Amino acid sequence: MGRWFAVVGTAFTLAFVVGIVLTAMLIEQVHAARPRPEVEVHLSRLYVALVVLLVLLLAAGVVLFLVVRYVVLKPIASLAEQVRRVAAGDFDHRPSVEQPAELAELSGHVDAMRERILAAWRNAEDQAAELRRSNGELEQFAYVASHDLQEPLRKIASFTQMLDQRYGDRLDERAKQYIHYAVDGARRMQLLINDLLDFSRVGRVSGGRTPVDAGEALSAALDNLSATLEDAGASVTAGPLPRVLGNRLQLTQLFQNLVENAVKFRADDPPRVRIEAVRRDGMWEFACSDNGIGIEGKYADRIFLIFQRLHPRDVYPGTGIGLALCRKIVDYHGGRLWLDDDAPGPGATFRWTLPAAGDPAPSEDGEDA
Known part of the structure; x- marks a missing residue:
């Protein structure tokens, strides 16, 4: 603003000086023509004027410059310096400018914004402290669940089975059915506790996120499921899989849950699972397709909710946590997981994105199981 004021003022001053010089030259030319004495007097007065x-x-220009300098530019510079001070982290400083009134009002608005930001920041700190406390309680619950809760369940299942073995010949069919229900309930409770523990650990595991070979994570998952795949006569094939930025243990768990679901919800034909990955917008988009019973598009959101089941437990066993756990793992890695209800062919196709590790393209070697 000061520079533009100086430029415009200088231009007007130069134009006025040029006009005065030209006028003075004309007056001198008139003097040289020796006009009448009274004309010379008027010309001299005009020259002096x-x-x-x-x-x-020139005096008005200097005064105007000083007024703009100290009434406008200096308060603006002061306000800008105070705002920079607050922006640098001194949130307790209150920006204040007394004059002119417009800048005083602006400084008041800036200070009100500072107060709101400071209040929100302190509220966020309180929430973070509460979240840390809640996480501590969750970790304590996880410890209790993994030890104190599972031990009684193991005893219930163990002693109920011993009861059946020792007194089975004295029990009728109804009593044996009751024993079966007790053992099955204890085992399902153990499975539910383990799944809840896995769900609660996402985002709290040690190790952080590092470059991980997705192919190695898939191989580890298939090794864990080797008995299940063999019993079902299932085959799993994979295209070239890249290196991604993530946690290897959780990515293994992600592949394991998706492949296990594909085998569990199979149709009459032997399960066939295909896993692929393509690069899209700086992320790797994975796809897991199967030839199973499929999922209707209207359930595309419901299936990712915890404890949500589409089938009775006696038809397809499970706790209803698997897909919710998968989505939580993908969310923790900064990607998203969804059901591709437009995929061609039978079965279901799940797609998810993971951040690229910034390494060379994946190799052309696939996986078969």
Whole structure:
């Protein structure tokens, strides 16, 4: 603003000085023509008036510059410096400018915004402290669940089975059925506790995120499922899989849950699972397709909710946590997981994205199981 003011003022001053100089030259030319004495007197007065006008103009320019400098530019610079101080982290400083009134009002608005940001920041700190406390309680619950809760369940299942073995010949079919229900309930409770523990650990595991070979994570998952795949006569094939930025243990768990679901919800034909990955917008998009019973599009969101089941437990066993756990793992890695209800062919296709590790393209070697 000061530079533009100086440029415009200088331009106007130069134009006025040029006009005065031209006028003075004309007056000198008139003097050279030796006009009548009274004309010379008027010309001299005109010359003096032009000089006085030039001095007044210069004085007015200096005064105007000082007014703009100290009434406008200096308060603006002061306010800008105070705002930079607050932006640098001194949130307790209150920006304040007394004059002019417009800048005083602006400084008041800036200070009100600072107060709101400071209140929100302190509220966020309180929430973070509460979240840390809640996480501590969750970790304590996880410890209790993994030890104190599972031990009684193991005893219930163990002693109920011993009861059946020792007194089975004295029990009728109804009593044996009751024993079966007790053992099955204890085992399902153990499975539910383990799944809840896995769900609660996502985002709290040690190790952080590092470059991980997705192919190695898939191989580890298939090794864990080797008995299940062999019993079902299932085959799992994979295209070239890249290196991604993530946690290897959780990515293994992600592949394991998706492949296990594909085998569990199979149709009459032997399960066939295909896993692929393509690069899209700086992320790797994975796809897991199967030839199973499929999922209707209207359930595309419901299946990712915890404890949500589409089938009775006696038809397809499970706790209803698997897909919720998969989505939580993908969310923790900064990607997203969804059901591709437009995929061609039978079965279901799940797609998810993971951040690229910034390494070379994946190899052309696939996986078969």
